[in-house]
Amino acid sequence: MEKDEMIKKMVAILADEFEVEAEVIQPEANIKETMHLDSLSLVDMVGLVNEEFGVEIKTPDLPTIKTFADLYDYVFTRM
Amino acid sequence: MSSPACKVTDIASLIPQRSPIQMVDRYIFEDELNCQSELTINEDNLFLDELGYMSVEGVLEHIAQTSAAHIGYLHRLAGKTISLGYIGDIKRCAVTGQMPAAGATLRTRVSVVSQVGNVTLVSAEAAVNDSPILSCRMKVAED
Numbered sequence: 001m002e003k004d005e006m007i008k009k010m011v012a013i014l015a016d017e018f019e020v021e022a023e024v025i026q027p028e029a030n031i032k033e034t035m036h037l038d039s040l041s042l043v044d045m046v047g048l049v050n051e052e053f054g055v056e057i058k059t060p061d062l063p064t065i066k067t068f069a070d071l072y073d074y075v076f077t078r079m
Numbered sequence: 080m081s082s083p084a085c086k087v088t089d090i091a092s093l094i095p096q097r098s099p100i101q102m103v104d105r106y107i108f109e110d111e112l113n114c115q116s117e118l119t120i121n122e123d124n125l126f127l128d129e130l131g132y133m134s135v136e137g138v139l140e141h142i143a144q145t146s147a148a149h150i151g152y153l154h155r156l157a158g159k160t161i162s163l164g165y166i167g168d169i170k171r172c173a174v175t176g177q178m179p180a181a182g183a184t185l186r187t188r189v190s191v192v193s194q195v196g197n198v199t200l201v202s203a204e205a206a207v208n209d210s211p212i213l214s215c216r217m218k219v220a221e222d
Contacts, residue, residue, distance in 0.1 A: 040167045040218055043200045047193035059195055
């Protein structure tokens with residue numbers, strides 16, 4: 001899967017799961033603020049990424065994933 | 080950490096609930112991500128409705144205790160202390176069959192979807208006589 005294709009799929013599933021407009025999911029936007037994630041819903045995002053892309057986000061890595069661009073890079077380099 | 084499938088009947092060593100609120104009789108460890116459990120529903124079960132059928136809340140409690148038992152078992156394998164578990168939230172809950180009556184055996188499969196810190200997201204399906212009756216996603220937070 002090309003990175004552009006991965007990003008398109010990621011945006012679609014995140015927008016659907018967290019009920020936000022796809023347009024607000026911009027690469028430099030903060031993930032937690034944009035999708036209103038708390039410590040409980042963060043595990044939903046991790047599960048979604050695991051199921052849809054086969055990439056397990058390790059708990060110690062989470063603090064390094066602040067923006068959607070961080071997330072795309074993390075997932076794409078591990079697919 | 081994986082070990083062969085193992086049945087645990089000493090549920091009290093994995094979860095704090097005791098009769099009459101204990102909703103798991105047998106816990107079967109499959110691997111780090113998967114387990115099963117069983118509950119034979121007694122006539123004095125607290126979650127039976129006035130017609131003698133298990134309530135949806137009872138099945139959800141059974142799933143929560145199964146999840147907590149699995150997390151506790153993994154802690155035991157790792158030589159860690161077993162913590163209390165709480166339901167964080169429940170999503171995608173679908174009732175797909177008739178709730179069981181007293182005397183039936185509820186069998187549930189739980190799979191870990193993801194884990195972040197002390198919060199575990201599981202996917203669960205409960206069945207009676209191999210017929211699914213309820214599925215959901217549940218978050219269990221450890222104390």
